[in-house]
Amino acid sequence: MLTIPRNWREKPQRYMLKGGKCKDCGYTMYPARKVCPKCHSENIEIIDLPREGKILTYTVIYSAPEGFEDFSPYAVAIVELTNGARLMLQIVDTDFNNIEIGKKVSVVFRRLFVEGKAGIIIYGPKAIVED
Amino acid sequence: MTGIVGYGCYVPKRRIKVEEIAAQWGENAETLKNGLLVREKTVPAKDEDSVTIAYEAARNALKRAEIDPQEIGAVYIGSESKPYAVKPSATIVADALGITPAVHVADYEFACKAGSETVFVVYGLVKSGEIKYGLGIGSDTSQGAPKDPLEYTAAAGGAAFIMGNDNVIAEVIATYSYTTDTPDFWRRDGQSYPTHTGPFTGAPAYFHHTLNSAKGVMEKAKMTPKDITYCVFHQPNGAFPLRASKMLGFTKEQFEPGWVAPYIGNTYSGCSLLGLASVLDIAKANDIILVTSFGSGAGSDSFIFRVTERLEKVRNNAPLLKYYADRKQYVNYATYAFLRGKIKMRED
Numbered sequence: 001m002l003t004i005p006r007n008w009r010e011k012p013q014r015y016m017l018k019g020g021k022c023k024d025c026g027y028t029m030y031p032a033r034k035v036c037p038k039c040h041s042e043n044i045e046i047i048d049l050p051r052e053g054k055i056l057t058y059t060v061i062y063s064a065p066e067g068f069e070d071f072s073p074y075a076v077a078i079v080e081l082t083n084g085a086r087l088m089l090q091i092v093d094t095d096f097n098n099i100e101i102g103k104k105v106s107v108v109f110r111r112l113f114v115e116g117k118a119g120i121i122i123y124g125p126k127a128i129v130e131d
Numbered sequence: 132m133t134g135i136v137g138y139g140c141y142v143p144k145r146r147i148k149v150e151e152i153a154a155q156w157g158e159n160a161e162t163l164k165n166g167l168l169v170r171e172k173t174v175p176a177k178d179e180d181s182v183t184i185a186y187e188a189a190r191n192a193l194k195r196a197e198i199d200p201q202e203i204g205a206v207y208i209g210s211e212s213k214p215y216a217v218k219p220s221a222t223i224v225a226d227a228l229g230i231t232p233a234v235h236v237a238d239y240e241f242a243c244k245a246g247s248e249t250v251f252v253v254y255g256l257v258k259s260g261e262i263k264y265g266l267g268i269g270s271d272t273s274q275g276a277p278k279d280p281l282e283y284t285a286a287a288g289g290a291a292f293i294m295g296n297d298n299v300i301a302e303v304i305a306t307y308s309y310t311t312d313t314p315d316f317w318r319r320d321g322q323s324y325p326t327h328t329g330p331f332t333g334a335p336a337y338f339h340h341t342l343n344s345a346k347g348v349m350e351k352a353k354m355t356p357k358d359i360t361y362c363v364f365h366q367p368n369g370a371f372p373l374r375a376s377k378m379l380g381f382t383k384e385q386f387e388p389g390w391v392a393p394y395i396g397n398t399y400s401g402c403s404l405l406g407l408a409s410v411l412d413i414a415k416a417n418d419i420i421l422v423t424s425f426g427s428g429a430g431s432d433s434f435i436f437r438v439t440e441r442l443e444k445v446r447n448n449a450p451l452l453k454y455y456a457d458r459k460q461y462v463n464y465a466t467y468a469f470l471r472g473k474i475k476m477r478e479d
C-alpha cells in the first residue's frame with residue numbers, strides 16, 4: 001500500500017487530477033511523467049485534466065486485493081478523458097449492466113483506501129457512469 | 132452588497148425506504164411515515180463520507196461562483212460526522228479544490244447547526260473586508276442507532292455556499308442567532324450513536340430556538356411572513372419544520388420548495404442548507420428567503436436573503452438538487468447495515 005509520504009506527494013494527481021502534456025508531441029498522460037512515453041521529450045507541462053471521459057474497456061473484480069474487500073465485486077475501467085489522457089478508475093454507483101464500452105463517465109472524489117481502524121484515509125478519483 | 136456568490140449541493144445516490152427499516156423492526160411503516168413525514172432517506176456509499184460530500188457540494192458552488200479558487204480566503208466545514216476525530220476535514224477539501232495554501236481553514240461543530248454557522252462566519256469575514264471570498268459547507272453522514280427512531284431519518288448530504296461582495300446571487304439582508312444551553316441531544320466522545328431525550332427535543336429545543344430565531348431575524352429586517360417568498364427550516368424530520376412554518380404563519384407555497392426531508396431525510400449539518408439550495412434552484416430576482424437552522428445543545432442561526440438577477444445566469448452551471456434527488460438506487464436493510472458499518476466483518 002501507499003506509504004504516507006508517497007501518498008502525500010501524489011496529492012496533486014489524486015486530489016486535483018493533475019496530469020502531464022508533452023509540449024513537443026501533444027501527448028497527454030496521467031500521472032505526469034518526466035519523459036514523454038511517445039516521443040521521449042522531457043518538455044512536459046503539468047495540466048488540469050478534464051473530469052469527463054468515456055469507457056475504453058473495463059473488468060469486474062470479484063476477488064479483491066487486501067484493503068479493497070469492502071468494495072468487491074467492483075468494476076475498474078480504462079477511461080479516456082475528453083483531452084485524450086487515459087487512466088484507470090474504479091466505477092462506482094453504477095449497476096454492472098449499465099457499464100459499457102463507450103459510455104460517458106464523470107470523475108468523482110471518493111475514499112480510495114482506508115488504512116485499518118486507526119490509520120490514514122486516502123482520497124482520490126473514481127468515476128460514475130452518466131446516464 | 133454582501134451575500135452568496137455561489138452555491139452547490141450533493142446527496143448520495145443510495146436510498147432506503149421507511150418501509151424497509153420498519154419491516155426489520157416489526158414497526159408500522161404507515162404510522163411512522165404519517166408521523167415523521169419522511170418517505171425515504173439517502174445512504175452514503177462505502178467510499179463516501181462527510182469529506183467527499185463536502186467536496187462535491189463545494190465544487191458545484193465554485194462552478195456557479197465563477198471565481199478563481201485561490202481567491203477564497205476561508206474554508207469551513209460544519210459536521211458531526213468527521214472522518215477523523217483529530218485532523219481537519221476542511222484541509223482535505225480546500226486542498227482538493229485548489230484553494231490552499233493562503234487560506235484560513237477550520238472545522239465547526241454544533242450538532243445540526245454547524246453548517247449554517249460556517250456561512251454565518253464567512254459572511255462576517257467577507258463583509259468586514261478581511262477576505263475576498265469565503266466557503267462555508269455543511270456536510271454529514273450521521274447515524275441513528277439501530278431500532279432508534281432516528282434511524283428512520285438520519286441521512287447523508289451536504290451543501291456549500293461561497294460568500295462575497297461582488298457578483299452576488301442572493302444578498303444578505305439580516306442575520307440573527309438565538310442560543311441557550313439545552314440538553315436535548317448529544318453524543319459523548321467515543322460513542323458511535325447519539326443520545327436524545329425523546330419528547331424534550333421538541334418544544335423546549337427545536338421549536339423554542341427555531342421560532343425565536345426566525346422571529347428575531349424578521350424583526351431585525353422589519354419584515355413579516357407576508358414579505359417573505361420562501362421559508363426554510365432545519366428538518367430533523369418532515370413534521371417539525373412544517374409545524375414551525377405554520378406556527379410562524381407561513382403558507383404551503385412559502386414552505387414547500389425548501390422542504391427536502393420527506394425525500395432526502397435529515398442530513399444534519401447539511402439540512403437547512405440543502406433546503407436553501409433547493410429554493411435557490413427555483414427562486415427569481417427580488418424573492419426574499421428566510422432560513423433558520425437548528426442545532427441541538429441548542430441554537431438557531433437565521434438569515435434573510437434577497438435574490439438578485441445574477442442567480443438565473445449561473446444556476447445551470449452545476450446540477451440542481453432535483454438532479455441528485457432523482458438519481459436513486461434503493462437498498463435493503465442488510466445492504467444498508469453493511470454500508471453503515473453495522474455488520475461486524477472479519478478483521479485479520
Ligand SMILES: [Zn+2]
Nearest residue numbers: 022025036039
Ligand atoms: Zn511527446
